[in-house]
Amino acid sequence: MGRETAKAQQGTAYTVEQLVAFNRYNPDILPDLENYVNDQVSSQTYSLESNLCLLRLYQFEPEKMSSQIVARILVKALMAMPAPDFSLCLFLIPERVQMEEQFKTLIVLSHYLETGRFRQFWDEAAKSRHIVEAVPGFEQAIQDYAIHVLSLTYQRIPRTVLAEAINIEGLALDKFLEHQVANSGWVIEKSQGRGQLIVLPRDEYNDPILKKNTADSVPFEHIAHILNNLS
Amino acid sequence: MADHDEQRLQPQDLGYDPNFVPDSVKSFVVHLYRQIREKNVYEIHQLYEASFQTLSERHFKDTPWPSVDAVAQYVDNDHVFCLLYREMWFRHLYARLTPTLRQRIDSWDNYCSLFQVVLHGVVNMQLPNQWLWDMVDEFVYQFQSFCQYRAKMKNKTEQEIALLRQFDQAWNVFGVLNFLQALVEKSAIIQILEQEKEGLEQFTANDGYDYNGGSNVLKVLGYFSMVGLLRVHCLLGDYDTGLKCLQPIDISQPGVFNIVIGCHITTIYHYGFANLMLRRYVEAIREFNKILLYIFKTKVYHQKSPQYEQILKKNEQMYALLAICLSLCPQSKLVDETVNSQLREKYGEKMSRMQRYDDEAFAMYDELFSYACPKFITPSAPSFEEPLVNYNQDAYRLQLKLFLYEAKQQQLLSGLRTFLKVYSTISLAKLASYMEVDEPTLRTILLTYKHKTHAVDSAGKVISNADVNFFIDDDTIHVVESKPPKRYGDYFIRQVALLQGVINELDTIKLE
Numbered sequence: 001m002g003r004e005t006a007k008a009q010q011g012t013a014y015t016v017e018q019l020v021a022f023n024r025y026n027p028d029i030l031p032d033l034e035n036y037v038n039d040q041v042s043s044q045t046y047s048l049e050s051n052l053c054l055l056r057l058y059q060f061e062p063e064k065m066s067s068q069i070v071a072r073i074l075v076k077a078l079m080a081m082p083a084p085d086f087s088l089c090l091f092l093i094p095e096r097v098q099m100e101e102q103f104k105t106l107i108v109l110s111h112y113l114e115t116g117r118f119r120q121f122w123d124e125a126a127k128s129r130h131i132v133e134a135v136p137g138f139e140q141a142i143q144d145y146a147i148h149v150l151s152l153t154y155q156r157i158p159r160t161v162l163a164e165a166i167n168i169e170g171l172a173l174d175k176f177l178e179h180q181v182a183n184s185g186w187v188i189e190k191s192q193g194r195g196q197l198i199v200l201p202r203d204e205y206n207d208p209i210l211k212k213n214t215a216d217s218v219p220f221e222h223i224a225h226i227l228n229n230l231s
Numbered sequence: 232m233a234d235h236d237e238q239r240l241q242p243q244d245l246g247y248d249p250n251f252v253p254d255s256v257k258s259f260v261v262h263l264y265r266q267i268r269e270k271n272v273y274e275i276h277q278l279y280e281a282s283f284q285t286l287s288e289r290h291f292k293d294t295p296w297p298s299v300d301a302v303a304q305y306v307d308n309d310h311v312f313c314l315l316y317r318e319m320w321f322r323h324l325y326a327r328l329t330p331t332l333r334q335r336i337d338s339w340d341n342y343c344s345l346f347q348v349v350l351h352g353v354v355n356m357q358l359p360n361q362w363l364w365d366m367v368d369e370f371v372y373q374f375q376s377f378c379q380y381r382a383k384m385k386n387k388t389e390q391e392i393a394l395l396r397q398f399d400q401a402w403n404v405f406g407v408l409n410f411l412q413a414l415v416e417k418s419a420i421i422q423i424l425e426q427e428k429e430g431l432e433q434f435t436a437n438d439g440y441d442y443n444g445g446s447n448v449l450k451v452l453g454y455f456s457m458v459g460l461l462r463v464h465c466l467l468g469d470y471d472t473g474l475k476c477l478q479p480i481d482i483s484q485p486g487v488f489n490i491v492i493g494c495h496i497t498t499i500y501h502y503g504f505a506n507l508m509l510r511r512y513v514e515a516i517r518e519f520n521k522i523l524l525y526i527f528k529t530k531v532y533h534q535k536s537p538q539y540e541q542i543l544k545k546n547e548q549m550y551a552l553l554a555i556c557l558s559l560c561p562q563s564k565l566v567d568e569t570v571n572s573q574l575r576e577k578y579g580e581k582m583s584r585m586q587r588y589d590d591e592a593f594a595m596y597d598e599l600f601s602y603a604c605p606k607f608i609t610p611s612a613p614s615f616e617e618p619l620v621n622y623n624q625d626a627y628r629l630q631l632k633l634f635l636y637e638a639k640q641q642q643l644l645s646g647l648r649t650f651l652k653v654y655s656t657i658s659l660a661k662l663a664s665y666m667e668v669d670e671p672t673l674r675t676i677l678l679t680y681k682h683k684t685h686a687v688d689s690a691g692k693v694i695s696n697a698d699v700n701f702f703i704d705d706d707t708i709h710v711v712e713s714k715p716p717k718r719y720g721d722y723f724i725r726q727v728a729l730l731q732g733v734i735n736e737l738d739t740i741k742l743e
Contacts, residue, residue, distance in 0.1 A: 091468035116678025
């Protein structure tokens with residue numbers, strides 16, 4: 001059953017999600033879940049629930065564990081940042097497995113991302129191309145995460161800081177910025193003598209005024225309760 | 232549920248005769264059997280909770296109860312009653328003595344038989360919620376105890392190893408999870424709770440009891456199994472799935488889960504712990520605060536109950552977890568005054584040390600985490616190869632290591648917070664020099680602060696936990712003071728209610 005459902009085109013994701021929902025604790029679905037990891041990698045999709053289910057099955061039957069699959073799951077989890085998926089996966093992987101080289105590297109990469117050290121991250125990732133290039137969309141996902149954190153933090157950010165965080169320079173960066181200006185509301189300013197400043201869109205995270213307005217909302221249930229008691 | 236590992240006296244040493252049934256016990260089982268047949272839930276509860284405890288204290292302090300074979304004759308050899316009796320028998324054994332491997336296996340067999348009877352829907356009884364909760368709770372506890380026992384391979388005897396090999400299905404993790412899941416599914420409890428929201432079901436309103444002549448056993452076991460699953464997943468380190476298992480229960484509303492205090496506490500303890508490991512500190516703090524306040528107000532009513540000791544233990548553990556959460560994620564408005572003063576008393580000094588983030592701080596985090604965490608387990612079968620080792624600490628060590636790793640990543644944030652509280656604006660250069668780091672490092676610290684204080688909830692939404700916030704404009708940091716929101720809405724609602732009260736009063740006055 002496993003191979004056929006995995007090869008089925010449209011139905012794959014739906015079938016596997018159903019498998020996980022209704023057969024959560026069934027060791028027989030292990031091959032399907034492994035195939036699904038490979039599908040997620042090649043089709044650039046992602047399912048935390050299904051991957052945790054697989055890690056759980058590995059935990060129950062460690063002799064069936066595939067290091068390669070686990071590494072792929074971890075890379076996909078990194079790509080899901082800022083969600084804490086990477087930690088969730090580590091909780092289920094035995095310590096002695098985490099001591100293997102490739103996992104130590106992934107943990108270091110995660111550490112750099114968790115602590116905003118993007119320069120060190122890109123340096124280390126460059127040294128581990130074989131791990132990260134195996135998963136398409138990796139670079140883009142990390143860049144998205146970098147922009148997410150920068151947007152929480154900065155109203156206006158120097159070009160050099162942005163460049164370092166997303167690992168794009170020169171002409172490629174110019175093109176990237178053009179795209180963001182056109183589609184994401186970014187604005188480019190000229191700062192006195194120090195290069196460009198990128199103005200990021202305001203939201204409740206980097207603009208205090210927007211935050212205040214959301215504080216005093218009254219839940220509908222409270223009003224409904226009052227209305228019940230009015231004559 | 233005491234979990235002692237020391238060797239206690241074996242029953243044989245104390246002159247235990249499994250076939251001897253004191254008159255009081257004979258009377259007890261006869262009454263219990265009759266009350267169950269007549270579905271008198273209140274009487275069943277009295278016998279189950281009070282009489283069983285009294286008889287245990289009086290006759291069976293250090294020995295098991297009479298064997299089921301000895302009492303079966305007084306209860307028409309009723310199959311289901313015998314399963315229930317055995318369940319209580321084993322529970323008593325685990326609490327007072329150390330079970331042998333054989334007894335552990337037999338207890339597993341008993342649960343299999345009992346659950347299968349329930350799952351086949353042939354049970355016609357109504358049992359008190361306390362009893363049904365105890366069944367699920369004990370089932371998970373015995374599983375946890377078995378895994379701990381099995382992981383200590385070093386001093387196992389030949390017979391024990393032979394038994395382990397032979398009965399590899401006993402307390403197998405797949406079996407345990409599948410039973411709990413089967414109870415959830417067969418009872419259709421999730422659909423019942425859904426339909427209840429639309430007024431089509433009366434489950435919670437009836438405290439889970441069936442007033443249509445049916446049985447509450449499957450439904451309520453299914454309900455409690457959701458909490459059981461949360462607990463098992465926490466023991467395995469799978470916090471996300473654990474919370475998903477609990478999702479059908481809305482813990483912000485009264486429900487069957489808070490009718491039995493043991494269930495209420497277990498639910499919130501694991502819910503809070505799972506959220507802590509998921510870095511959703513605010514959520515954990517909120518729930519711990521509520522339950523600790525509740526325990527503070529109500530523990531006096533439980534002083535005589537057999538659960539009292541457990542309640543107190545969990546209370547202390549949750550204060551430790553609350554101390555951890557507040558050290559990692561300071562919040563000023565979420566904790567009730569009563570709880571806060573208890574917290575200061577128990578952990579005030581430790582908390583101030585934890586927020587210093589030096590080596591001593593991590594020793595504190597280690598200590599509190601180790602004290603308060605669940606008893607993590609390794610679910611896989613042991614290796615029977617020589618040399619035999621003890622690996623019962625592995626699971627705990629991994630969770631502790633990962634937790635401390637997370638705490639270490641927040642190392643510099645405490646210092647940053649102190650500075651942010653003092654300045655409204657400050658240049659990056661100046662703050663870097665005060666914190667004795669270079670500018671690029673400071674930028675990474677600021678990014679870390681933002682990332683760690685903006686948690687992602689289960690729906691993927693970003694929520695700010697930051698008590699002190701800031702934004703950077705080019706090379707200047709602007710600190711944002713978080714003023715407590717003026718709750719105009721609440722104020723007006725209160726005034727409306729008061730005024731309505733006055734109007735109602737006026738309406739009742741008749742003028743001559």
